[in-house]
Amino acid sequence: MNIFKMIHQDIHKLVHRVFPSVTEATLARISVEPPRDASHGDMATNAAMILSKEAGKPPRAVAEMLIEGLKDIPGVTGAEIAGPGFINISLKPEAFKLIVPHVLETGARHFGDSDLGQKVPVNIEYVSANPTGPLTVGHARGAIVGDATANLLAKAGFAVNREYYINDSGKQVEVLTDSVTLRIREVQGENIGEIPAGFYPGEYLKDVAKAYVEKNGNDISDRQKIRAFAIEYLINEIKIDLAEMGVKHDMFVSEAKILGDGEVESALQALTEQGLIYQGVLEPPKGKAPEDWEPREQTLFRSTQFGDDVDRPLKKSDGSSTYFANDIAHFYHMYKHGYQRLTCVVGADHGGYVKRAKAAVKAMSAGKAELHMPLVAIVHVTENGNPVRMSKRAGTFITLRDMLERVGAGVMRFIMLTRESGQTLEFDYARVTEQSKDNPYFYVQYAHARCCSVMKHATNMFGALPDDVLARTNLAPLQRDEEMALIKLIATFPRVVEQAAAAEEPHRIAYFAESVAAGFHAWWNKGRDDGTLRFLIEGDKDLSMARIALVRSVAVTIAAALGVIGVVPLQELRSEVEVAA
RNA sequence: GGCUCCGUAGCUCAACUGGAUAGAGCACCUGCCUUCUAAGCAGGCGGUUGCAGGUUCGACUCCUGCCGGAGUCGCCA
Numbered sequence: 129m130n131i132f133k134m135i136h137q138d139i140h141k142l143v144h145r146v147f148p149s150v151t152e153a154t155l156a157r158i159s160v161e162p163p164r165d166a167s168h169g170d171m172a173t174n175a176a177m178i179l180s181k182e183a184g185k186p187p188r189a190v191a192e193m194l195i196e197g198l199k200d201i202p203g204v205t206g207a208e209i210a211g212p213g214f215i216n217i218s219l220k221p222e223a224f225k226l227i228v229p230h231v232l233e234t235g236a237r238h239f240g241d242s243d244l245g246q247k248v249p250v251n252i253e254y255v256s257a258n259p260t261g262p263l264t265v266g267h268a269r270g271a272i273v274g275d276a277t278a279n280l281l282a283k284a285g286f287a288v289n290r291e292y293y294i295n296d297s298g299k300q301v302e303v304l305t306d307s308v309t310l311r312i313r314e315v316q317g318e319n320i321g322e323i324p325a326g327f328y329p330g331e332y333l334k335d336v337a338k339a340y341v342e343k344n345g346n347d348i349s350d351r352q353k354i355r356a357f358a359i360e361y362l363i364n365e366i367k368i369d370l371a372e373m374g375v376k377h378d379m380f381v382s383e384a385k386i387l388g389d390g391e392v393e394s395a396l397q398a399l400t401e402q403g404l405i406y407q408g409v410l411e412p413p414k415g416k417a418p419e420d421w422e423p424r425e426q427t428l429f430r431s432t433q434f435g436d437d438v439d440r441p442l443k444k445s446d447g448s449s450t451y452f453a454n455d456i457a458h459f460y461h462m463y464k465h466g467y468q469r470l471t472c473v474v475g476a477d478h479g480g481y482v483k484r485a486k487a488a489v490k491a492m493s494a495g496k497a498e499l500h501m502p503l504v505a506i507v508h509v510t511e512n513g514n515p516v517r518m519s520k521r522a523g524t525f526i527t528l529r530d531m532l533e534r535v536g537a538g539v540m541r542f543i544m545l546t547r548e549s550g551q552t553l554e555f556d557y558a559r560v561t562e563q564s565k566d567n568p569y570f571y572v573q574y575a576h577a578r579c580c581s582v583m584k585h586a587t588n589m590f591g592a593l594p595d596d597v598l599a600r601t602n603l604a605p606l607q608r609d610e611e612m613a614l615i616k617l618i619a620t621f622p623r624v625v626e627q628a629a630a631a632e633e634p635h636r637i638a639y640f641a642e643s644v645a646a647g648f649h650a651w652w653n654k655g656r657d658d659g660t661l662r663f664l665i666e667g668d669k670d671l672s673m674a675r676i677a678l679v680r681s682v683a684v685t686i687a688a689a690l691g692v693i694g695v696v697p698l699q700e701l702r703s704e705v706e707v708a709a
Numbered sequence: 710g711g712c713u714c715c716g717u718a719g720c721u722c723a724a725c726u727g728g729a730u731a732g733a734g735c736a737c738c739u740g741c742c743u744u745c746u747a748a749g750c751a752g753g754c755g756g757u758u759g760c761a762g763g764u765u766c767g768a769c770u771c772c773u774g775c776c777g778g779a780g781u782c783g784c785c786a
Binding site: 159161162163164165168172174177180186187210211212213214216258295298299300383410412413414421424426437438440441443444445446448450451454455475476477478479480481482483503505506546547548550551552554562563564565566567568570571574577578581582584585586620623624627628630631635636639642643646649650652653654655656657659662663664700701 | 710712713715721723729732733735741742746747748749750767780785
């Protein structure tokens with residue numbers, strides 16, 4: 129149930145009636161949204177300003193033509209023209225109150241679900257860390273953003289496939305094999321001295337080596353075997369980390385398998401057929417010409433035809449395909465499996481890669497598929513503002529597991545979503561674990577726990593209060609501003625979900641959760657100053673029950689938002705008791 | 710030098726893909742616990758949205774040019 133959408137549709141009908149010749153393009157630009165300032169009413173529409181040009185009349189005159197019709201829409205109590213031509217609409221409180229039984233009936237798992245996505249298949253790829261070492265906090269952020277985006281798209285009605293693309297081919301895997309081989313010799317008692325340049329230095333490779341020796345003995349002659357073992361071992365470690373963070377994938381796609389299946393050839397064939405591949409020589413990069421630059425003829429893709437800056441090479445000088453060519457094959461693979469909408473969550477260091485990847489997807493699908501490539505910026509880990517040292521064990525980075533052991537998955541998931549993903553994120557160990565309102569994770573959980581506390585008292589007073597019973601509560605006694613403000617806020621959740629999904633910005637859900645928590649904390653405290661605002665009023669069962677229904681729907685709404693983020697709502701903060709799903 | 714991302718209150722960040730008077734938290738002031746968790750709430754202070762133009766009813770948002778930061782730049786992935 130999306131109140132804004134319902135009114136939006138009514139306004140569309142009205143516009144059609146008053147301006148029968150209105151074009152779809154114009155209609156699509158009409159929006160209905162909650163005004164920033166609550167004194168402007170419950171909803172505002174820009175319809176008059178949008179229609180002004182086509183109608184050939186000033187916005188306020190157009191508004192005059194719409195206003196009577198608006199007042200006839202069910203639930204609307206008033207409409208007035210404001211500012212440059214906005215129409216502010218007021219609704220009956222009862223129209224908003226319908227959200228409460230709706231929330232209670234649909235429950236935390238499904239409140240806010242939308243059919244926006246029309247079950248369109250979307251492939252979303254995230255993490256996709258190379259199987260050469262443990263996941264870092266940088267990977268953690270990508271994993272969380274990807275996983276939450278997938279949750280969000282699923283909630284908005286897309287048919288989501290979650291993919292991990294394993295880069296188990298190429299140079300880095302050979303370096304890994306060499307590094308593990310060296311460590312096996314070390315495990316066998318050889319003094320290997322300093323790890324030479326060009327090898328992975330991380331001590332975690334000792335564990336890989338030990339496990340290899342335990343299983344396969346001391347023989348290091350079989351390179352293939354070592355490579356396969358190391359990849360499997362490290363992927364398994366990665367899977368353990370992801371599972372502990374609650375990050376899910378539907379499929380793990382192996383790059384080596386895609387290459388082995390000849391998918392690069394078929395992808396390049398598709399491009400060749402369109403005349404998009406040629407032999408040519410690239411210009412050196414402008415301004416910064418490397419000393420060793422030499423013009424070289426190579427196989428190039430005409431990515432400039434699709435908005436890229438230069439054409440991109442597909443073959444290395446030894447004839448093998450570049451990473452870019454392999455990626456095209458990967459996208460082509462997903463496209464052939466029915467995904468025209470591809471999202472690929474990558475680190476900010478891939479910024480220069482976005483244009484060519486988008487160009488490739490457009491080209492190989494003949495314009496039918498589209499790639500989104502959100503960039504996830506780096507995480508600065510601090511403690512009381514001081515940078516946290518990097519883990520020696522991992523080589524150079526703080527591992528995901530370090531952070532997980534330190535603060536837990538819930539904190540990580542929430543905090544990592546409190547910034548737009550392109551923004552660098554400061555993650556302060558002290559701040560994210562303290563129990564105060566500086567810590568948004570705590571603040572939201574605290575609101576949920578307070579709701580649960582009220583429910584406990586309510587149950588003592590009135591007996592069991594299941595949601596389906598509360599859903600039938602008479603809400604007429606809810607008349608205070610604080611109550612209506614919360615109801616209106618809850619009613620925006622379906623809209624927030626749709627907009628966040630359209631933008632693929634899961635952090636908006638975290639902000640929404642914070643605002644609901646703030647509204648609830650405010651209501652709670654008003655009850656201290658004003659006894660008539662307390663939730664449970666002796667001798668007034670009707671009012672108490674109505675407020676209980678609202679408190680419960682606040683809890684469900686917070687739980688629904690946390691569900692998208694992937695955080696389990698807590699019933700109590702002291703003992704960290706988890707709510708049963 | 711090219712490209713990408715970023716620049717918003719003293720600090721950390723939002724702003725519903727172009728909407729009305731740019732909002733929160735921290736910090737700094739002032740209040741609120743015999744009452745369901747004060748782990749909180751209410752109020753005050755704080756802005757030329759990096760700069761200069763442009764587009765239009767209307768710009769933090771779009772376009773152009775500068776300034777500053779990060780990332781990246783043919784056989785790494």
